[in-house]
Amino acid sequence: MTQKKNYVVGVDLGATTIKTGIVDNKGKILDQMVVDTKASKGPRAVLGQISFSLKEMFARRSMSGCLGVGIGAPGVVSIKDGTVLYPPNFADWEEVELAKTIRKAFPLPVFIENDANCAAIAEAHFGAGADYRDFLFVIWGTGVGGGIIIDKKIYRGPFGGAGEVGHVSIDYNGPQCNCGNRGCIESFIGQRYLSQRTRQILESEAKNGIVSKIERLVEGNLSRIEPSIISQAAEEGDRIAQEILTEAGELLGYALASAMNVLDLRVVIVGGGISAAPRFVFEAIERSIRSRILKPHRGGVRVRRAALGNGAGIIGAASLVIF
Amino acid sequence: MTQKKNYVVGVDLGATTIKTGIVDNKGKILDQMVVDTKASKGPRAVLGQISFSLKEMFARRSMSGCLGVGIGAPGVVSIKDGTVLYPPNFADWEEVELAKTIRKAFPLPVFIENDANCAAIAEAHFGAGADYRDFLFVIWGTGVGGGIIIDKKIYRGPFGGAGEVGHVSIDYNGPQCNCGNRGCIESFIGQRYLSQRTRQILESEAKNGIVSKIERLVEGNLSRIEPSIISQAAEEGDRIAQEILTEAGELLGYALASAMNVLDLRVVIVGGGISAAPRFVFEAIERSIRSRILKPHRGGVRVRRAALGNGAGIIGAASLVIF
Numbered sequence: 001m002t003q004k005k006n007y008v009v010g011v012d013l014g015a016t017t018i019k020t021g022i023v024d025n026k027g028k029i030l031d032q033m034v035v036d037t038k039a040s041k042g043p044r045a046v047l048g049q050i051s052f053s054l055k056e057m058f059a060r061r062s063m064s065g066c067l068g069v070g071i072g073a074p075g076v077v078s079i080k081d082g083t084v085l086y087p088p089n090f091a092d093w094e095e096v097e098l099a100k101t102i103r104k105a106f107p108l109p110v111f112i113e114n115d116a117n118c119a120a121i122a123e124a125h126f127g128a129g130a131d132y133r134d135f136l137f138v139i140w141g142t143g144v145g146g147g148i149i150i151d152k153k154i155y156r157g158p159f160g161g162a163g164e165v166g167h168v169s170i171d172y173n174g175p176q177c178n179c180g181n182r183g184c185i186e187s188f189i190g191q192r193y194l195s196q197r198t199r200q201i202l203e204s205e206a207k208n209g210i211v212s213k214i215e216r217l218v219e220g221n222l223s224r225i226e227p228s229i230i231s232q233a234a235e236e237g238d239r240i241a242q243e244i245l246t247e248a249g250e251l252l253g254y255a256l257a258s259a260m261n262v263l264d265l266r267v268v269i270v271g272g273g274i275s276a277a278p279r280f281v282f283e284a285i286e287r288s289i290r291s292r293i294l295k296p297h298r299g300g301v302r303v304r305r306a307a308l309g310n311g312a313g314i315i316g317a318a319s320l321v322i323f
Numbered sequence: 324m325t326q327k328k329n330y331v332v333g334v335d336l337g338a339t340t341i342k343t344g345i346v347d348n349k350g351k352i353l354d355q356m357v358v359d360t361k362a363s364k365g366p367r368a369v370l371g372q373i374s375f376s377l378k379e380m381f382a383r384r385s386m387s388g389c390l391g392v393g394i395g396a397p398g399v400v401s402i403k404d405g406t407v408l409y410p411p412n413f414a415d416w417e418e419v420e421l422a423k424t425i426r427k428a429f430p431l432p433v434f435i436e437n438d439a440n441c442a443a444i445a446e447a448h449f450g451a452g453a454d455y456r457d458f459l460f461v462i463w464g465t466g467v468g469g470g471i472i473i474d475k476k477i478y479r480g481p482f483g484g485a486g487e488v489g490h491v492s493i494d495y496n497g498p499q500c501n502c503g504n505r506g507c508i509e510s511f512i513g514q515r516y517l518s519q520r521t522r523q524i525l526e527s528e529a530k531n532g533i534v535s536k537i538e539r540l541v542e543g544n545l546s547r548i549e550p551s552i553i554s555q556a557a558e559e560g561d562r563i564a565q566e567i568l569t570e571a572g573e574l575l576g577y578a579l580a581s582a583m584n585v586l587d588l589r590v591v592i593v594g595g596g597i598s599a600a601p602r603f604v605f606e607a608i609e610r611s612i613r614s615r616i617l618k619p620h621r622g623g624v625r626v627r628r629a630a631l632g633n634g635a636g637i638i639g640a641a642s643l644v645i646f
Contacts, residue, residue: 134480150481158473159619161617162585163585163587164584164587167617168585169493171496172493173494180618258582259581262471262485262585262586263585264481264485264487292504292505293504294504295502
């Protein structure tokens with residue numbers, strides 16, 4: 001008697017935690033677990049943590065029902081070779097044959113993909129992109145990244161590196177970006193820059209005797225400012241926080257308009273930490289794109305909030321097996 | 324007895340002239356002719372000129388040997404419907420069913436495509452792109468346009484409008500572009516802007532008693548300045564002309580770096596009027612891209628001059644039938 005294969009496993013490999021989940025073919029997470037990545041201990045330790053998670057999952061549910069394992073990984077992922085190169089914040093990790101190693105330990109099909117692409121695929125099938133065949137997925141958090149969905153499939157580009165919307169420059173004389181370019185949108189609205197700009201504004205407003213809710217939320221310790229705090233203050237009606245996020249949304253719109261002109265896309269789905277931000281931020285992005293994109297595209301411009309939140313990583317990884 | 328079908332016809336529909344050619348399957352033009360477009364007389368007159376050219380071609384060579392007709396057209400081209408919308412500088416032309424009309428008059432397969440995409444396809448198969456599977460094609464002339472070649476095929480985007488690299492903005496506070504955006508690369512280096520900037524520089528240098536070769540070439544009439552003149556002066560060693568074109572190449576490189584980061588491309592082929600420019604312009608573009616693109620891409624960056632010149636239109640249109 002053969003058992004029907006009715007689930008897949010998705011592994012969301014992050015620099016801090018590894019999230020592993022049992023996912024059905026509707027993209028629903030049926031069971032999940034989280035372990036430390038042990039990224040500072042080197043690739044062998046990380047591979048051990050992935051194997052541990054998979055064993056635990058297969059202890060809970062028979063491996064014979066599993067269609068395969070999908071892994072979303074940071075860094076440069078080679079789909080063809082199943083390797084992961086230079087994931088940021090992973091010690092001693094140059095090039096690791098991740099898919100091959102997992103395949104050796106578990107007799108199952110194993111697929112890997114860049115984590116931003118995984119989240120884009122998840123949104124395309126089970127999230128805010130379900131109604132769209134083509135869209136640009138943007139992750140706005142620590143940095144700004146993305147993925148391109150064309151005809152419901154990810155566009156990887158010839159080297160697997162497509163979708164780097166964070167490194168569209170909006171000002172060739174602008175601030176120095178970590179990547180070496182100037183004026184990349186990431187260098188304007190990535191977490192560090194946005195927090196720093198907020199501190200500057202608060203210090204300047206303080207001279208006029210104006211105190212923002214942001215300062216209360218961080219109990220006066222401005223080094224604790226981060227986008228989620230700015231979002232919270234904005235949600236509570238704080239004017240300064242609202243202005244900062246509106247401006248950031250407008251700048252993001254400028255970068256996206258350029259990318260969308262090249263790609264011929266109209267729809268943007270925004271995920272990452274900022275996807276918890278108030279609605280007016282998404283409206284600012286949409287307004288900004290519409291004011292800058294080529295005229296025939298304007299009517300179709302839509303900016304949507306990502307729908308899958310934290311689960312996107314697991315669901316996206318699982319989608320690699322399903323689709 | 325059936326005759327072997329051994330040639331195709333390519334039609335390069337421009338606002339001024341219609342170029343029609345007999346092309347073999349190696350992309351070689353065996354015979355060609357040019358007629359006035361009569362664009363100011365409306366779509367019926369233009370269609371008449373295309374039909375006239377095709378009849379003339381089939382009088383010279385039996386239609387039974389023709390595999391099909393490819394047409395490259397300006398404006399927005401719908402591959403699916405075979406229509407051409409709003410080609411610039413064509414009177415009374417809104418939406419015209421070009422492919423259908425030609426198919427009615429000639430019992431042959433008829434394909435149409437945007438003219439920039441046609442030139443990109445021609446370069447991909449028979450020109451400077453023959454050795455590359457993936458590249459960005461840029462037309463730098465009156466405006467700045469382009470086409471995206473992925474895996475030897477054109478990437479059209481969901482609405483057929485992909486490749487608009489001229490409307491990548493390099494400065495969100497930059498000069499107003501015709502398209503409504505600010506700081507588009509076209510608004511820095513398109514023919515009109517480049518000529519205008521050259522006039523300003525010459526007027527300012529004249530105050531210092533410096534006379535450029537450009538002024539001699541236009542016999543003192545600065546309104547006659549155009550990119551081909553600047554190129555010629557640069558070729559003859561004129562310092563001012565060289566500086567203007569070097570700066571323009573650098574700015575183009577900034578825009579291309581952003582587009583190439585999103586598309587994951589490394590190779591650029593530059594055509595249009597500027598493809599006759601001296602080599603240092605192409606070197607400036609390449610240097611600029613390399614200084615700005617994401618680090619893992621830098622080693623592979625190549626900027627090449629388009630190889631097919633004026634024939635690209637006919638050959639590209641013919642390629643629609645061949646590939």
